[in-house]
Amino acid sequence: MADLHIQINRDEGGIAGQIASELRESIRGGRLTPGTRLPATRDLATDLQVSRGVVVEAYEQLVAEGFLVSKVGVGTQVTPKATARTATRPKASPRPEPGHSNAAPVCGPYYGHRPTSPDLSHFPRERWLASVRHVLTTVPSDALDYGDPGGVPELREELAGYLRRVRAADVRPENLVIVGGVAQGLSLVLHVLGRRRPLRLAVEDPTSHRQVPLLRRAGAHLVPVPVDEEGLDVRRLSGDAVVVTPAHQYPTGVVLSPPRRAALMEWAYAGDRTILEDDYDAEFRFDRDPVGCLQGLAPDRVILSGSVSKAMAPGLRLGWVAAPPDLAEAVRRARGELDLGSPVIEQYALAHFLRTGGYDKHLRRMRRKYRRRRDALVTALAEELPEVRVKGIDAGLHVYLELPDGWDELRTTRAAQELGLSTEPVGPMRESPGPAAVVVGFARLPAHKAAEAVRGLKVRMSGQNVD
Numbered sequence: 001m002a003d004l005h006i007q008i009n010r011d012e013g014g015i016a017g018q019i020a021s022e023l024r025e026s027i028r029g030g031r032l033t034p035g036t037r038l039p040a041t042r043d044l045a046t047d048l049q050v051s052r053g054v055v056v057e058a059y060e061q062l063v064a065e066g067f068l069v070s071k072v073g074v075g076t077q078v079t080p081k082a083t084a085r086t087a088t089r090p091k092a093s094p095r096p097e098p099g100h101s102n103a104a105p106v107c108g109p110y111y112g113h114r115p116t117s118p119d120l121s122h123f124p125r126e127r128w129l130a131s132v133r134h135v136l137t138t139v140p141s142d143a144l145d146y147g148d149p150g151g152v153p154e155l156r157e158e159l160a161g162y163l164r165r166v167r168a169a170d171v172r173p174e175n176l177v178i179v180g181g182v183a184q185g186l187s188l189v190l191h192v193l194g195r196r197r198p199l200r201l202a203v204e205d206p207t208s209h210r211q212v213p214l215l216r217r218a219g220a221h222l223v224p225v226p227v228d229e230e231g232l233d234v235r236r237l238s239g240d241a242v243v244v245t246p247a248h249q250y251p252t253g254v255v256l257s258p259p260r261r262a263a264l265m266e267w268a269y270a271g272d273r274t275i276l277e278d279d280y281d282a283e284f285r286f287d288r289d290p291v292g293c294l295q296g297l298a299p300d301r302v303i304l305s306g307s308v309s310k311a312m313a314p315g316l317r318l319g320w321v322a323a324p325p326d327l328a329e330a331v332r333r334a335r336g337e338l339d340l341g342s343p344v345i346e347q348y349a350l351a352h353f354l355r356t357g358g359y360d361k362h363l364r365r366m367r368r369k370y371r372r373r374r375d376a377l378v379t380a381l382a383e384e385l386p387e388v389r390v391k392g393i394d395a396g397l398h399v400y401l402e403l404p405d406g407w408d409e410l411r412t413t414r415a416a417q418e419l420g421l422s423t424e425p426v427g428p429m430r431e432s433p434g435p436a437a438v439v440v441g442f443a444r445l446p447a448h449k450a451a452e453a454v455r456g457l458k459v460r461m462s463g464q465n466v467d
């Protein structure tokens with residue numbers, strides 16, 4: 001059994017966090033080796049003169065992070081070698097995605113995934129664990145039964161307040177349905193609207209190629225409408241409804257201009273038309289004041305879909321739809337028929353996380369981090385590759401790069417991916433032809449790696465016309 005030297009500062013508070021942090025550093029630094037058995041919680045609590053619950057919390061945190069394992073009859077030990085580190089650290093060598101070369105990425109292995117994905121190594125594990133713990137120790141057993149398919153009331157209450165405060169939305173809890181993310185929210189809304197009449201749905205061109213099959217599967221007939229420097233070209237809109245990304249268009253990154261916002265409202269009110277607002281990354285806005293959502297301007301015409309995917313983690317699969325009450329009720333019923341609703345423990349945990357300020361705090365921290373990363377990437381591009389036109393940098397987690405003459409989208413994408421950059425070609429997202437372009441996510445690209453990555457891209461692309 002290890003005799004531990006743990007220093008805590010009683011004036012600082014957060015004793016469980018301090019203990020966890022000391023243990024984590026000891027494991028990382030090799031002072032505590034794999035397999036080492038830790039003192040029983042009661043003994044360590046006595047040694048440190050803290051309550052046993054505090055030590056339990058610290059151990060549980062490290063178990064959740066994969067540093068410790070706990071077994072009945074054996075106690076708690078440092079995770080043995082074979083399984084150590086898999087929980088919090090990315091593996092040293094990435095498995096290349098299909099079609100990618102095996103070249104070692106200079107930026108590390110873990111910048112893959114979608115260009116819009118957040119940096120998951122900063123998931124607020126401790127605070128989220130505290131929220132889940134709170135839920136598990138306080139909710140009555142009956143709360144774990146089948147929940148309201150529209151979502152648990154506590155979460156709808158908290159979210160309504162959050163969306164009013166942060167997105168200038170016009171919502172009350174009865175307008176909200178909790179769903180498994182923007183993708184599911186859009187599907188459900190389209191199913192409901194499509195029951196009333198076959199739906200001709202305008203979509204931005206270019207648009208996320210992942211969304212197209214989802215929209216079609218929901219029964220919509222898609223009508224592409226061009227996007228220009230001001231966002232969706234509203235004069236060319238047709239259809240019964242439109243799905244739009246006004247805060248940060250995907251993929252171009254354009255913020256819908258104020259005249260276009262007004263024109264879009266007029267279009268909706270001129271007929272019995274609906275705007276589906278995809279607010280996928282609106283929390284991250286760097287240079288200007290946040291633009292309120294469209295839903296706040298026209299709550300009877302706009303259906304707002306958002307999620308925690310970019311703010312916290314896509315894997316949580318938690319999101320919301322804000323709709324006029326009759327439509328919200330229809331979406332709620334559709335969710336009940338489809339799969340009986342979202343997991344309740346996570347919903348209660350998110351309600352607690354919002355209520356106790358964890359969500360705001362995490363967002364503030366990540367906004368600062370992402371802003372530094374974006375600045376580093378944009379600066380490196382300006383210095384090393386001035387011929388690349390960088391756009392869409394006001395908000396979100398990706399930039400849109402228009403490529404110079406002779407640069408091929410697929411080759412650029414492959415070169416960037418080999419360097420560890422999360423990149424996608426824009427061509428497959430277009431209905432009508434447009435300039436060669438790619439999107440590059442910067443959420444997982446540390447600022448000090450940006451210049452190296454961009455220089456690598458320059459070297460690779462400088463040879464592209466030769467072979």
Ligand SMILES: Cc1ncc(COP(=O)(O)O)c(C=O)c1O
Nearest residue numbers: 116181182183208250280307309
């Ligand atoms: C533009 C856009 N909308 C919606 C989504 C889906 O988001 P969610 O995880 O909330 O379903 C994504 C995901 O990458 C996206 O890029």
